[in-house]
Amino acid sequence: MDDSLLVNFNLERSAVSMPGYIAVEGPIGVGKTTLAKRLATTFNYDILLEEPETNPFLERFYRDRRTHALPVQLHFLFQRMQKLQALRQGDIFQQVRVSDFLIDKDPLFARVTLEDDEYRLYQTVYDNIITDLPKPDLVIYLQAPTATLYERLQRRGNAIEKPIEESYLQQLNDAYTQFFYHYDDTPLLIVNTSEINLANQENESDYQNLVRYILQTRSGRHYYNPYPIEEISNTSSMSY
Numbered sequence: 001m002d003d004s005l006l007v008n009f010n011l012e013r014s015a016v017s018m019p020g021y022i023a024v025e026g027p028i029g030v031g032k033t034t035l036a037k038r039l040a041t042t043f044n045y046d047i048l049l050e051e052p053e054t055n056p057f058l059e060r061f062y063r064d065r066r067t068h069a070l071p072v073q074l075h076f077l078f079q080r081m082q083k084l085q086a087l088r089q090g091d092i093f094q095q096v097r098v099s100d101f102l103i104d105k106d107p108l109f110a111r112v113t114l115e116d117d118e119y120r121l122y123q124t125v126y127d128n129i130i131t132d133l134p135k136p137d138l139v140i141y142l143q144a145p146t147a148t149l150y151e152r153l154q155r156r157g158n159a160i161e162k163p164i165e166e167s168y169l170q171q172l173n174d175a176y177t178q179f180f181y182h183y184d185d186t187p188l189l190i191v192n193t194s195e196i197n198l199a200n201q202e203n204e205s206d207y208q209n210l211v212r213y214i215l216q217t218r219s220g221r222h223y224y225n226p227y228p229i230e231e232i233s234n235t236s237s238m239s240y
Helices: 003-008 032-043 058-063 065-088 090-094 103-113 116-129 146-156 166-182 204-215
Strands: 021-025 046-048 097-099 138-143 188-192 221-224
Touching: 021 032, 032 046, 032 097, 032 138, 032 204, 058 065, 065 103, 065 116, 103 116, 103 166, 138 166, 146 166, 188 204, 204 221
Parallel strands: 021 097, 021 138, 046 097, 138 188, 188 221
Antiparallel strands: none
16 A cells, blocks of 8 residues: 555555445446546556447437437447456456446446337346456445536536436436445445535545545445535534
8 A cells, every 4th residue: 555645645554445446436427437537546546437439329329319229238338348357367357446337237227228128138148248257345326416417417518418318317317326225246435426526626625535535435335425625614524
């Protein structure tokens, strides 16, 4: 462990638990990729990213979800599989990683977007290829109200995402809530981002407080429900 982390976050070595593989998850617009990148920099970890811009079906999917749901879903599934399979090759398995996806939640999107016959086909493929993949040491689930997600999407102005309706975001948000309500395969940290935006690097204190909490998170399920740093006098006012 790099002792500079302990100094930067004012922690004792005995209080720190360094997860070797972190997966950051959450619905569109919640900031999971930005957080994954920042954590990778802070911990000096390698990073695995979904790279949605390489999915040739994604733009067509947002314009017409019914027609393009199955190919966009299968492309993401195989892409994620390839990235995770690399973790099993030789010494790379021992390296530390941060990813902006958890492949276990892949069927979540499929259930929302696919017709029943398409979903059965997708599930058959999924069940046959999801074998012996490395599990994260910690999953971080970022959540926010649908209205907040929609506002953040509008603000970042990605042309591909422009057709996304708030009703679709609501479906996804509900599906994420249900999925993580039952999820217990790995340690889980649920972070409420409704009052903070971790993609906003102008307020470093919000991020620093989250990292401090991550470093002290061990087994089980944990909740991190912060207020914007400007609204509190010190971190003891936070609700965990």
